[in-house]
Amino acid sequence: MKKFLSILLLMSLLFTMFASVGHAAGTPPKLFLNGKELHSDVEPKIVNGSTLVPLAILSEGLGYEVEWEPETKKVTVKNEMTVIELVINQSSVRVNGVVMETDAKPQLMNWRTMVPVRLVGELLGLSFEWKEAAREVHMFEKSTEPDPETPVVGYITAVTMDEQSVIRIAHAGASAPGKPMVLDNPRRLVFNFPYTTFIPQIADQFVGGQTETLVADNPLLTAYRYSQFSTQPLTARLVIVVGNDTGYVVTSGDNEISIALMPKAEVPTEPAEPEMPVDPKPTPPPVENPEVYDIVLDAGHGAKDPGAYSKPLNKWEKEFNLSAVLKVKAELEKDPRFKVHLTRKDDTFVELLDRVKFAESVKADIFISIHANSYDNTSVSGVETYYERANSKPLADIIHKHVLAGMGLRDRGVKKAAFKVIKETTMPAILIEAGYLTNTTDANALFNAKTQDKLAVEIVKGIKTYLKLK
Ligand SMILES: [Zn+2]
Numbered sequence: 001m002k003k004f005l006s007i008l009l010l011m012s013l014l015f016t017m018f019a020s021v022g023h024a025a026g027t028p029p030k031l032f033l034n035g036k037e038l039h040s041d042v043e044p045k046i047v048n049g050s051t052l053v054p055l056a057i058l059s060e061g062l063g064y065e066v067e068w069e070p071e072t073k074k075v076t077v078k079n080e081m082t083v084i085e086l087v088i089n090q091s092s093v094r095v096n097g098v099v100m101e102t103d104a105k106p107q108l109m110n111w112r113t114m115v116p117v118r119l120v121g122e123l124l125g126l127s128f129e130w131k132e133a134a135r136e137v138h139m140f141e142k143s144t145e146p147d148p149e150t151p152v153v154g155y156i157t158a159v160t161m162d163e164q165s166v167i168r169i170a171h172a173g174a175s176a177p178g179k180p181m182v183l184d185n186p187r188r189l190v191f192n193f194p195y196t197t198f199i200p201q202i203a204d205q206f207v208g209g210q211t212e213t214l215v216a217d218n219p220l221l222t223a224y225r226y227s228q229f230s231t232q233p234l235t236a237r238l239v240i241v242v243g244n245d246t247g248y249v250v251t252s253g254d255n256e257i258s259i260a261l262m263p264k265a266e267v268p269t270e271p272a273e274p275e276m277p278v279d280p281k282p283t284p285p286p287v288e289n290p291e292v293y294d295i296v297l298d299a300g301h302g303a304k305d306p307g308a309y310s311k312p313l314n315k316w317e318k319e320f321n322l323s324a325v326l327k328v329k330a331e332l333e334k335d336p337r338f339k340v341h342l343t344r345k346d347d348t349f350v351e352l353l354d355r356v357k358f359a360e361s362v363k364a365d366i367f368i369s370i371h372a373n374s375y376d377n378t379s380v381s382g383v384e385t386y387y388e389r390a391n392s393k394p395l396a397d398i399i400h401k402h403v404l405a406g407m408g409l410r411d412r413g414v415k416k417a418a419f420k421v422i423k424e425t426t427m428p429a430i431l432i433e434a435g436y437l438t439n440t441t442d443a444n445a446l447f448n449a450k451t452q453d454k455l456a457v458e459i460v461k462g463i464k465t466y467l468k469l470k
Pocket of ligand 1: 301
């Protein structure tokens with residue numbers, strides 16, 4: 001066993017060395033902010049798949065506040081909301097006081113401090129695009145060039161509990177948590193807030209990565225605690241240690257999410273949670289009088305907008321999206337109760353707003369956008385299904401299970417995010433990220449014809465389940 005382990009280790013070391021040699025041999029990448037090239041005296045370098053840039057690019061090029069402490073080899077980068085602390089050659093990074101592991105670390109090269117630009121930029125709210133062929137890193141400030149693929153990061157600004165056992169999470173732009181996980185011994189409600197972090201004033205108070213408040217003499221709860229559960233994807237977590245008879249109602253507003261704890265018997269039976277609304281569409285009519293359902297299938301990207309790049313297969317996201325959509329269409333059309341409308345049926349470019357208008361104009365009953373994801377870290381893999389409006393969550397929950405079955409990849413969950421096509425449409429609308437093009441296993445599945453066929457069959461099964469069709 002030991003021998004086997006050491007051989008594995010040796011192999012991985014060799015692989016890492018070859019990988020670095022390969023990368024180092026390439027031409028240095030170019031950096032762009034909002035389409036404008038950023039220049040510096042030292043060229044950016046790609047090391048193990050992450051782009052390192054001199055610190056000056058972050059301050060002069062991107063306008064962040066930057067500090068360098070030579071004694072401790074510590075780099076601090078901040079904007080109004082976020083403080084990032086990195087140490088040369090260390091893979092752990094502190095973000096608003098919370099320690100996170102990453103695979104991109106800052107390095108000293110020729111006596112210059114080089115920092116991983118994507119790690120820092122994404123934490124500070126930039127979106128990124130890597131153009132492989134041109135070896136260009138494109139960064140976009142979300143205010144000027146909102147990237148529909150990258151959800152906006154929300155911040156928790158305060159967590160308090162009142163006399164009525166209502167826990168209030170004050171926030172700026174945070175997404176409502178999904179249904180909590182319920183764990184036992186002791187019984188806990190675990191709420192995850194996707195794409196959410198804490199302002200520094202809260203994170204600075206963390207002890208051992210979290211803040212815990214004990215509650216005495218309350219049968220509904222004995223404690224609650226919150227932490228930065230994960231950074232990839234960015235997830236804040238609230239855990240409430242509750243009694244066996246404690247129920248809850250979640251209400252979410254623009255700047256506050258409240259979780260009201262109450263005895264189970266007092267929880268309204270039709271949940272008042274905005275997360276799980278009653279489907280606003282009328283129940284489909286009985287099968288003997290079938291109605292025709294208008295389904296809009298949206299193949300993400302197209303033509304000049306190729307989407308993400310799959311290095312393992314040298315293919316673009318737009319190709320997968322279209323191929324998958326055409327297969328879902330063919331599968332749906334086997335059933336005369338479906339009328340399928342495509343936002344694009346070939347390699348053409350369609351604006352996001354035109355996709356929205358199109359879905360509205362055909363009075364779609366269901367809108368499904370198909371995409372594939374990408375990430376710097378090639379080990380990230382799996383299926384995500386996104387919704388934005390509450391009336392889309394039931395559709396997302398059902399279709400997600402079927403996409404998982406079709407792709408056979410990791411479950412990354414149903415998530416809420418403000419992609420334009422699912423936000424600005426009015427019918428139940430979801431966006432599927434069927435896998436990661438940057439992960440070899442996922443990429444092979446995404447471009448495998450049999451897997452695509454299976455995906456199509458499963459999505460159609462999901463649509464039928466959702467519409468309660470036999
Ligand atoms: Zn996409």
